Amino acid sequence: MxxxxxxxxxxxxxxxxxxxxxxxxxxxxxxxxxxxxxxxxxxxxxxxxxxxxxxxxxxxxxxxxxxxxxxxxxxxxxxxxxxxxxxxxxxxxxxxxxxKSPEEIVFGSYENTDLTEKIMKLPEKYREVLFLHYFHHLKIREMAISLGLKDNTIKSRMKKAKELLKKIYSEEGGTAYGEGTKSTG
The missing domain is CATH 1.10.1740.10 (RNA polymerase sigma factor, region 2, helix turn helix motif)
Structure with missing residues (x-):
């Protein structure tokens, strides 16, 4: 390169x-x-x-x-x-x-505002994997390299992050983003 x-x-x-x-x-x-x-x-x-x-x-x-x-x-x-x-x-x-702060407004307008707000409520380790997956379309291996973690750690964090996100959606109303989709890796 x-x-x-x-x-x-x-x-x-x-x-x-x-x-x-x-x-x-x-x-x-x-x-x-x-x-x-x-x-x-x-x-x-x-x-x-x-x-x-x-x-x-x-x-x-x-x-x-x-x-x-x-x-x-x-x-x-x-x-x-x-x-x-x-x-x-x-x-x-x-x-x-x-x-909302100006930063939240600017960042929120990038993609689905509702999704962005809910992802930002998650703990950092779950937020980062969802961000890399949904907004940058990185695969499991690419996320593992970027974060310096093992593939299985990324997979378990993705699973937990999706569960937490689904829980946030059900508590606050709305349809869970990515429901029924599978992560590629």
């Missing part, structure tokens, strides 16, 4: 054109903040640029970029700054009541 590009800059430009929107939405599912998600997009592509020589084609390019993004988001969430931002946003959320 690297041999297709004469410079690292061309490689980075290609990555950005292909994956920047997807990486933003992925980041947003982790941080739930528009500005932070945008900042993390930049950091992900800086890491891609710096690690240009480490991509050896063992996985597909999308999987490689998603892995970098997921790790970047997890590192961010562990930071003291992130804990401060998350606490501040929780306080703001309580102060504003049940009104």
């Amino acid at each position: 690297r041999e297709w590009f004469s410079t690292q800059e061309e490689f980075l430009e290609y990555l950005y054109e292909q994956f920047s929107d997807d990486i933003y939405r992925l980041n947003f599912t982790y941080v739930k903040n528009k500005e932070v998600a945008e900042d993390l997009v930049q950091e992900v592509f800086i890491k891609c640029y710096r690690n240009f020589n480490q991509f050896n084609g063992d996985s597909n390019l999308k999987t490689w970029v998603f892995r970098i993004a997921i790790n970047q988001c997890k590192d961010y969430r562990k930071s003291a700054y992130a804990k401060y931002v998350l606490l501040s946003s929780k306080i703001s959320e309580l102060a504003l009541g049940k009104n």
Whole structure:
């Protein structure tokens, strides 16, 4: 893949054109903040640029970029700054009541708003597999590589995530998304 590009800059430009929107939405599912998600997009592509020589084609390019993004988001969430931002946003959320934030509106308009809202209510480990499956159409193996997990772990998380999502739909009304569909892998 690297041999297709004469410079690292061309490689980075290609990555950005292909994956920047997807990486933003992925980041947003982790941080739930528009500005932070945008900042993390930049950091992900800086890491891609710096690690240009480490991509050896063992996985597909999308999987490689998603892995970098997921790790970047997890590192961010562990930071003291992130804990401060998350606490501040929780306080703001309580102060504003049940009104939707601009980030929720932006992200929600991407796909099925109802589905997006319900997925965002799930714990992170279930939210990430549903997001990668439904919004990016990754297969079980690709998700396992992106998340650094075993295939069977992904399968069990998908099953549990679908059960939780179905439960949310039944409690809140509506038809469960993906009911009767089988995951490919």
